[in-house]
Amino acid sequence: MVGHAFMGAVHSHAWRNVHRFFEVPLTPRLAVLGGRDGDRAKAAADRYGWETVETDWRALVDRDDVDLVDICTPGDSHCDIAIAALAAGKHVLCEKPLANTLEEAERMAAAAREAAAAGVRSMVAFNYRRVPALAHARKLVAEGVLGEIRHVRAVYLQDWLSDERAPMSWRLRKETAGSGALGDLGAHIVDAAQFVTGDLVTGVSALTNTFVHERPDGGGGTGEVTVDDCALFLGRLSSGAVASFEATRYALGRKNAMRLEINGSRGSLAFDFESMNELSLYEGTDRGTEAGFRRILVTEPEHPYVAAWWPPGHLLGYEHTFTHEVADLLTAIGDGTDPAPSFDDGLRVQRVLHAVETSAGDGGSWHAVAGTTDERR
Template sequence: MHHAPALRIALIGYSFMGRIHAQAWQTAPRFFDVSAGVDLVVGRDAAAVEEFAHRFGIPRWSTDWREAIADPDIDAVDICVPGDLHAEVSDAALAAGKHVLCEKPLANSVGEAEAMVAAAVEARARGVQSMVGFSYRGAPALGVMRQLIADGRIGTIRHIRATYLQDWIVDEQFPLVWRLQREKAGSGALGDIGAHIIDLAVFLTGQRLAGVSALTETFVRERPLVASSGSLAAVAGAGTGVVDVDDAAVFIARTEGGALATFEATRFAAGRKNAIRIEINGSRGSVAFDFERMNELEFHDHTLPGAEAGFRRILATEPEHPHLEAWWPAGHGLGYEHTFTHEVVAFARAVAAGTMPSPSYEDGLYVQRVLDAVERSAAAGAGWVDIPHAG
């Protein structure tokens, strides 16, 4: 017998992130012990959002997110729209007693993020939960990596080395989409992809960054304007617009535990599509992850005799590995979309249990403080900027 989903979700946004969140919510109850589903999808383009609702079997759709928040049948809101809308939608939803899952980065500025955290803290006291969507935490191999580090297998952490490389705007004629506009996106490669590796560094090691020295660059400063429909085809004769975000960011950092760290985020690494790599070196060994081989982990145990020591491959597909109890037999592997299923499962379980989900809005605020410090350092010609411990 079919029961209505216990947790009824309003999905705000229906493009790339909206699609993957919709799939995650549909998949989660089929594999995990959660009861949830998308009841309503919201988007500005009525025809497009209606088509999306039909395609994903979502019973209702709207062009006004305020309707979703006022709807007594909605329990939670999943925010998958550009950063300039996060604070307004999140604050209104929490005030209305709706739990919120918000895509990263949390906001477009530290001030906005601080206000969102204040609203989240107040809502939490009323039993209303909130979570920021750093999806890569849901990769099983990264969960194994975190556990190895927590168990002391690599000893005292000395180095964190993280890169996130893409190439989708190498073409100088690629149009001025919203991710290249500061007003909508807050920053460029820094907040879009750099935020992920900043979050992963603290997720894996438990150490926050104490300060940074950074350089950023915008290689292509003007791009063709996009059609008003938002399609990627540039309008003939519509002219160009200014790219006012970074195309690439590189920075060094020191962690609160005394480790040294390097980060690189770019959309100009030709041939690299979604190349996330993070390696952590310690006094007893090293561990490394490469998203292009997302089911694998490289682990070096430096306590072994030199004659037999070396990096070995751990296939993160065993049922005792994080999230994998629900999936396929060992060795069969997962993909990008599974990280989002694991994210919504964590959110739904926390809401059901009345506990604070992880990553929390406070975790999102920490990343926002790092992004802000990187921008301030780059503006000062790579000057050192301390990151306050608060939040």
């Protein structure tokens, strides 16, 4: 695994525990942790249970005792590490967004396709697909419970930048993060919307904004924020549905409100990550006087992933999504199949993000998403 910050901690937890709960065909060994600062990497390895460390990701990728490379670094290094790992025949799990630019994402997806032909697997870490409520939502849509989809309404609201005195970080610089709320949060809701509906965003009209342009750099001076603070966009899906998206870190009081609402001709559903064990479902087929949004606790053994855990009503948390993710990845590797979301899925999200940035830079005018076809009437 390369990187040992927030994502490194939660990925490590998943690798350490997955086989304690899931029947996976392979038992992970936490061989080596990569980090540029050897001392800090060593401390993290001890903390998280990794056997050894490497300070150069190239050395890590080349090691014979490494079968799979898990990339938890900022987006600017994803492309180089992933392509090198795939070339070395290692399976790859890569954090989202897939890359900082569309060009990098295209190259990564091409490398993944090539590697897959040789049995080398790759996956992009859109962990929210592994929230049981969202995995179940996808199943309901696929079964036709919602009928024809008409509306998608997705927001991802956080508030950690509301305070103008919050300091600079790599997430606020275009050269490291690629974009701001758009890539960090918007990528999740675009993937979630496409995953749950099984549909693609075909075009967008967008608006981005930066509210605070200078922030303390931690050394007494200030640094310039060079990414968007929020991104709002309207879109159409290939099936004819319309959609609205909003990603921001300035929604004071909303801590991690990744919300998705879908309205169809026969039913509707709603989700909020701040209540991640719940799914709201409205079925138009219910008797009129008894119809209403149901608060489903997605903690029954028949719900996706839940049988591995606790009895009904005993909640799961954030890190479970990563455990589910690596369980699915190990299963796919064991089965010799390609896991989802693939790098192509990551590329599909990247193309939407690219269209958003283009539209926002162009006064909101409509931009089609590359590689999609509009099937609307």
